[in-house]
Amino acid sequence: MNSIKPFSEFKFINLPRELKEEDYQKAVALAVEDLRENKEVLAVYLMGKNWVPGISDLDIVVVYKDGISKTYSRHPRSLSEKCGYIFTHDYMHFTESFFKNIYYVYPPKFELHLLYGNDIALVDPRKELSAAEYKFLQASLAMDLLLTKLLLFPRYFMAKIINTREALLMFYSFVYTIEMVEEITGKKLNPDFSRNIRDLKSRWFENPDTKLLYEAMTEGFSAVAGVV
Numbered sequence: 001m002n003s004i005k006p007f008s009e010f011k012f013i014n015l016p017r018e019l020k021e022e023d024y025q026k027a028v029a030l031a032v033e034d035l036r037e038n039k040e041v042l043a044v045y046l047m048g049k050n051w052v053p054g055i056s057d058l059d060i061v062v063v064y065k066d067g068i069s070k071t072y073s074r075h076p077r078s079l080s081e082k083c084g085y086i087f088t089h090d091y092m093h094f095t096e097s098f099f100k101n102i103y104y105v106y107p108p109k110f111e112l113h114l115l116y117g118n119d120i121a122l123v124d125p126r127k128e129l130s131a132a133e134y135k136f137l138q139a140s141l142a143m144d145l146l147l148t149k150l151l152l153f154p155r156y157f158m159a160k161i162i163n164t165r166e167a168l169l170m171f172y173s174f175v176y177t178i179e180m181v182e183e184i185t186g187k188k189l190n191p192d193f194s195r196n197i198r199d200l201k202s203r204w205f206e207n208p209d210t211k212l213l214y215e216a217m218t219e220g221f222s223a224v225a226g227v228v
Contacts (some may be wrong), residue, residue, distance in 0.1 A: 004218055005160075012164045012210040017085060019053040027086045030079040031060055032116045035091075040068045042096055043117030047110055052201055055168055057088040061112065063099045063120060088169070096120060107141060107180060135184055142180045145173075146228055164213065168204065171197050171216050174224065181227050193223040 028046060035044050047059035060076065076087040094102065101123050102112075108124070126134055175194045182189055196219070200212055 004221075007211055007214045009160060010162050010210075010214060011160060012162045012213070014163045014165050015208060015210075016054045016165045016168070016204060018205045019082070019086070021051060021053050023082050024051050024053060024056070024058065024086060027058060027076070027079070027083045028060070028115065030083060031058075031076050031091075034074050034079060035062060036116050038073055040064050041073075041117065043099075043120055044115045045112045046115050047092070047106075047112055049111070049113060052204070055165060055201055055204060056086075057169060058086055059092065060115070061092045061094065061099070061102075063117070064093065064095050066095050066097050068095065088166070104137065105141070107138065109176070109179075138180055138184050142177055142184065143228075145177045145180075146224060162210075162213075162217075164210065167213060167217070168201055171213075171220055172201050174220065178223070178227055189227055190223045193219055 032044055035041050041062055042065055043063040045061040045063070047061055050056075058076070062073070073091070075090055077084045099120060099122075103122055104125055108126070112122075125137055129137065175197055178189055178194055193216075196212075197216060200216060
């Protein structure tokens with residue numbers, strides 16, 4: 001993308017803080033301890049588990065009784081100083097009926113690990129839909145994720161200050177979108193970009209190079225456009 005500003009014009013802030021896996025386990029435990037006090041909560045799940053401590057955030061799903069909207073609970077970032085850093089967003093809130101169909105919104109590859117409550121039987125769209133219908137569902141989910149990322153990219157190109165950890169998380173999430181589209185099309189799409197982003201995240205604390213992140217920004221726009 002020729003119009004992107006040169007590396008020297010960007011300032012990179014919020015560089016990741018190196019943490020330990022135990023810090024994430026403690027953050028999860030504090031969240032569960034708080035949520036189990038809410039009698040309207042049926043279950044609490046953790047989405048995903050392969051953390052790069054200091055870069056990864058936490059995605060916790062809270063399931064309420066039907067007829068209950070999100071009820072009061074402390075924001076996870078308020079639970080401790082380290083929680084304030086690890087959590088980048090609030091919990092994901094669902095009623096039981098909606099949550100049973102969660103795999104119509106999030107692909108099954110986003111594994112769910114029960115933290116508290118009763119494990120809720122989930123509908124598997126792969127067993128309810130034909131192969132063609134399921135592929136269409138995957139395409140719809142992939143397009144929704146792609147549009148979200150296309151809307152975010154101009155912010156990075158136009159800004160002068162880059163939130164480093166946020167950018168690492170956003171680009172890494174795009175790898176999952178690429179994998180979804182590869183599954184739909186049966187074709188490998190931009191494997192270099194996916195590999196570079198994985199390496200950038202996993203080896204950040206060995207080589208915290210913002211120039212590599214800048215290169216990922218420029219390459220990312222082409223990768224997103226190509227997948228679309």
